[in-house]
Amino acid sequence: MAGIFDTHTHFTDERYKEEGMETKEMINDAKAVGVANFCCVGYDVESSKKSAKYAMEFDEVFCAVGIHPTEAHTINEKDISEIEILAHADKTVAIGEIGLDYYYTDEYVEVQKEIFRKQIAIALDNDLAVMLHLRDRDGSDQAYLDALEILEEMEVKRAIVHCYTRGYDLAQKFVSKGYYISIPGVVTFDNAKDLHEAVQKLTINNILVETDAPYLTPVPHRGRINTTKEIVHTVEKIAKLKNLNKDDVAEITTRNAKKIFNLQ
Template structure:
């Protein structure tokens, strides 16, 4: 396989340094497994700066910069000026990962919304995609529906629902607005029947792929630290679900990524 775009990975996660993994080696191994493009995603100021650094250092590595919804209480709106500055750095293609996360608590819901809105405005000002982390309590769709309301109010044209694991009906609400659904390694899990049905029913034109490495390692590597090279298992699973050739899945998802990031 060749040409896979891992649209969401974290070369900037401290766990790689703690385990003595070199970014250059991870990229090299991924390329052997057919991965040709990467988006390294920030989740706070420090990690966003690192993402920018890797995007300048390595060919076909791009960056997303932003403050994760779970971290917004650690920052002030003044810190968003740094995100705005980084948004102008070469090879930055998205503001992310930003969004709403009510999974553990909705105590800081309004602050999360404020930061989400302000970071969307930075994306629009700099003509960048919005890469969204949306997470909710089991059985609830509040974070997703609140996000849709904000996206509609701000007339957002280019957005990605990162690490989607939900059902088809909720996915349809996003794709009908032209947003992309990003499929993680979770799709390979035996109990991920809802996500597998979503993949089956969505068009290839509506999805992209990601690892969210070092998290959510796909089968059969589950239990180990995730890396970009493992996205090949996600591609294979999607091809099996949709009864398509792997090359068709790669071509479509990579073209979708290149378009949303305005690289093609």
């Protein structure tokens, strides 16, 4: 395989620093197995600044900048202004990861929605994709449905559902709006039956691939710290589920990434 685009990774994560793992080394290891491009994603102001720095330092790296929904109740207007400034950086391709997260508590739902809208506005003003973090309590789709309502209300044309692990019907609600579904290493897990069905039924033209590294390491290395080179296992699993050649999966998902990120 060659030319894979890891659309969501976190080179800035402290776990790498704790393990003595260097970004340049991780990039080189990934390139050696066929990964060509990376989107380093922020989740607060500090990590967004670091992501923009990595994008400037490495030719193969682009960045997304934004404030994670679980941080929404802790930020102020200065933080939003910082994200707006970073949106102008040369290699910023998305505002993210932003969205709604109801998994731990629904105490800050309205605050999350407010911050979500403000960051979507930054994306629209700068012609950038919206990279979504959506998470619900088990058995609920409410965060996804609330986010979809806001995206429609604000007339968002380019959006990515990051780290999708749910079923086909929910995915199709986003695909029907022209949005992309980003598949993580979870797809390699034997028990991810709903996700397997979603991948089988979705057209490859609406699929992206990601690692969300250092999290969600795919089989056969599940349980270890994840790095972007592991994305090859995700591509191979998607190819198997869809009965496609893995090189074609790599090529098409990269073409999709370049389209959503406006890199064509």
